[in-house]
Amino acid sequence: MIYSIRGMTKIFGGRTVLDVDSLDIPKGKITALLGPNGAGKTTLLSILAFLSRPASGSLAYDSREVRFTESHMHPLRREVVLMNQHPIMFSQTVCKNMEFGLKLRKVGKEERRKIIRENLKLVGLDHFEQARAHKLSGGETQRIAIARALALSPRVILCDEPLASVDSQNQAIIVSLLRQINKERGITVIFTSHDAVWARNLAHETVYLDGGRPVDSVLENILSGNAARTEAGEVWFASGDGTRLPLPEGIEGQVRVSLDPSALKINHSSAPGQGDGLKGRVHQISREKNGIRIVVDAGALISVIMPEKEYKAMAPGIGDKVQVAIPPNAVKILNG
Missing domain, CATH: 3.40.50.300 (P-loop containing nucleotide triphosphate hydrolases)
Structure with missing residues (x-):
């Protein structure tokens, strides 16, 4: 050593x-x-x-x-x-x-x-x-x-x-x-x-x-910001660069979150029924052992690991407009 x-x-x-x-x-x-x-x-x-x-x-x-x-x-x-x-x-x-x-x-x-x-x-x-x-x-x-x-x-x-x-x-x-x-x-x-x-x-x-x-584990897509309750009673996270995403109940104030790239999903921004999510453009594409890594510029750079079969079916290209869907299991709350 x-x-x-x-x-x-x-x-x-x-x-x-x-x-x-x-x-x-x-x-x-x-x-x-x-x-x-x-x-x-x-x-x-x-x-x-x-x-x-x-x-x-x-x-x-x-x-x-x-x-x-x-x-x-x-x-x-x-x-x-x-x-x-x-x-x-x-x-x-x-x-x-x-x-x-x-x-x-x-x-x-x-x-x-x-x-x-x-x-x-x-x-x-x-x-x-x-x-x-x-x-x-x-x-x-x-x-x-x-x-x-x-x-x-x-x-x-x-x-x-x-x-x-x-x-x-x-x-x-x-x-x-x-x-x-x-x-x-x-x-x-x-x-x-x-x-x-x-x-x-x-x-x-x-x-x-x-x-x-x-x-021990490599955390990715770490964002720092503020969690606050809306008038509708929902809790939303907002970072300084404008990235917004929903959070579970009971989280408020300054917080850091990590988004698991393997649990995130990419959809075409024009796909029907696509509501909440991070909108951006494909910034980078690279092959990894466990799939295809897509980096999306959504105010912050967000990495998503797509299974190769899904990637081939969707065929996103550099510069394409996409939407990153964030299921609840993708969000990990870190210490503030």
Whole structure:
């Protein structure tokens, strides 16, 4: 195992944001940390990068116990690189940005240039050496950040939401790059995401965090909002992005819900007799072991797993208007 965590907590402002009883992350694999916003994913990455200290508990790195002192963590940081969700680039050339870490490690000029060219070529941006780094697109910035991380020859790369704010073309390139560096260089890759669809396709292992704690089952379609009773006496849930759905009796106030993708049903929006449900357009389609995953943009992105027979009969396409029916057994009420 590259990391082993036991009894770890992290507290901010008197609130426990991370509470991990036991977690092992394998060496040489790609591991996804999944969960909604505020689940503790970024907090955990910061600890794994030796940039933050937990309030309690222990961490072993490559079977060595980590002492959370500056003198002990400093050399470990040379083996682990953290890529932030929005990588910071100096207002200089790409070459100058990539040189910075190498200069700190006292790498000679000729060797620096060789390393920079080699890694820019790997990410497909070898002609960007003299480009102004702060003027790059979001996808190009992420790819330069990967090249900059690789230039330091890390054993572990930690990526915080690497596909956030990246166009679909660069998403595919970044996914391919993460696979490549893991396979060819043996680098352990750990990334966070709230999108279980592409995370499952990339990762060898997945860890789901909810409320700062690892949970056994992967909850999907997690929505936060308010439950209130209407004049008609029904209880309805409303999230900040406008998603609305009926809830069982007795639920009121701030609440989080999870919608089981295997229990949801997709219908054509024009189908007769279709009343309540989430209306939207098909955003993404992918094949999985247990069926066809349809992602519907209904204000929030909602995943639905369709049996292949149903999918072939309905044949929904990207951009089609559909309605997601939500039977009562699909709704799980989480802690508020």
